[in-house]
Amino acid sequence: MKRPTRRMIIAGAVLAAGAIVTAAALGFGGSVPQVEASSTGLPPATAKITKGTLTQTQSVAGTLSYGPVTPLTGKADGTITWLPEPGAVIKPGDPLYKIDNDPVQLFTGKLPPYRTLSEGDSGPDVKQLEKNLKALGYKGIQVDKYFGSSTTEAVHEWQDDHGLPENGEVAPGQYAVAAGPIRVTEVKTTVGATLAPGAEVLGYTGTERLVEIDLPVDKQQYVDVGNPATVVLPDGSKVKGTVSKIGAVASTDEEGDTTIGVTVTIKDQKALGTLEAAPVTVQLITGKATDVLTVPVTALVALSGGGYGVQVVDGGQVSYVTVKTGMFAGGMVEISGSGLTAGTVVGVAS
Template sequence: MFVIAGCLVCTGAGAGAAMVLKSPAQVAIETAPPRPNILTAPVVRKVLAQSVVTRGKVTPVQSFDITSSGTPKEAGRSVVTDVMVKAGQKISYGHAMVEISGRPIFLMKGSIPAYRDLMPGAKGRDVKQLQDALAGLGYSLGGDVSGTLGKGTEGAVKRFYRSMGYAPATAEVTVQQPTPSASSPKAESNSDPLKSETVSVFPLAEISFVDAPSIRVGDVKATVGSEPNGVLLSVTSGSLTIDAGVASYEKGLIRPGQDVEIFSEASGKQAKGKVASVSQAPTKPQSGESGQAAETYAVHVKPSTALPSELDGADVRLTIVAASSRDEVLAVPSSAISTGADGKMFVTVRRAQLEHRVAVRVGMTGDGFVQISPVNDLDVISQGDQVVVGIQPSDSSGKS
């Protein structure tokens, strides 16, 4: 009985020892770091495009600023009392845009900027411009000579103001009275030859001349109650284009005619265009990350189709296709390219868990890929082959 028990004890101790004792080889295996995971990516055939990404601002071909030229003489203070337009709105000639202290600023057709009050007796090109503008709106000038503001043009000014709901602006002028003849029984030797007269005028402060085929309101800065300092609003004409800038190291990649992808993050709208021009000289320097001024070169982009008006003034992302392989080429991710001690480049092809280094020539790069071709004709790399792009360590549990 005691012999049997002793054997059982020995047997148990042996089993426990077997569970505790391990060979050095087993210990080395269990304490070795986990094998890393080999990351691969497929070889592909694709058209490579080298791109430059920058920001641009959508602007019209022409832009005109509307400013306040003064305060109506009867007004107590200069203040914006009404804004009759909104951004993006199409407007026509004869339209009142803003009121300053109750008086309007009209948009009229003309290329000569307003620079004086136009009143009876005035002569010049700006008078002819006003006459043409009024006639274009349907107001008769009577028999006035072109370029001379006479009674006919004055009457047209009065009718225009009244049709727009405003009293005509007036001014006091001094006129020369006819000298009575000596034979006239009413002649008085002491009569005053000068006389004050109230006339209708088109004041400088109430007119802005713009000459464009179609006009749209751009930025509106004026608000009711604000002082009319600086630019009140802008009006634009022509199709929308895009002005951008690229760094000096990117300038050599950009040339007219290149394709451009246009994207507005704010609206989600996309469009295509072409590079229209690239400046040869840098524009005003911009501050770089280091705090030093960085040169930029102006790039003008013309959309292939008309951009929607809501993009006027928008900040957009531009992707300029600087170069393209045109045809599909054999390509791998740029991270698959390695350089050996001899300075030659290679990729590591992984087939059936075996890795084979292949020396390659590289071509153009774009979109994160590199064009490749084997140096040795006996090396074959095909679309779909897996190439090593990195190694990812495993954690102690064996999970990647």
């Protein structure tokens, strides 16, 4: 009868996939304990079965930045009298730039200004204006899509606070909207220049750095919105991230590679240091097995009747136990078999 033999093919295949172990050996210090056998006839080395979590990952290339640049165009004509510096962070209620010394303010919203608003008007743009005025501290205003007397009063106060003509009307050239605070990336004009409606004033991004990935479409199954990801910075340090957006439309470049855009957000911005833009590696989780028994892949033995087993070493005796394998990750393999528990000693290849 043939003796079981160890095969290393499996180990090579799973290691090539780039899988890693994020936690292992609950109760055993997080690493695989190796103990040299001392009796003749025993395996050359042993390891204890551990219980923990195996995590498979797929590494892809990404780019760290503040995200895509959005152009900001003017809605009124006049002379530019003040501009922010590149890198400046502008919050809702702060001026984006000044034209004829009147500030053009940043409001929060999605609907760009397209008409002059005054008492009697109604619509989503009125509600957007009212929400911003209320958020800026103007009291007594009713947020209801209708430009009533309370809105007029709040607009008068807002105009008085910012040196604007107190006419109770809000012109489209007096504000611009964005999803939240912005970071100025570039200025497209100069102080003293004449601005015409539709002319680009500056470019901006969000205020938090993120990672954008052009993910090959054949790897799309690895990502879902909300999945955790690990961002590896150029210095080798790692930062936790979360998949926040997956594009709906794939694109093909000049070389014929088809990709889909994926965005990874990073909560701990301080962990990124002073980096503003850099190529990074992103480790996407492709699978996870929790609370499972694991052994080094080198503990697997190919049984003569087919399948795999492990050599259990107990009191100087060796017995073979058939196992069912599960996930492979980072040189470890999930196993289950009769009588096997965390702490059981098994043979491994030297």
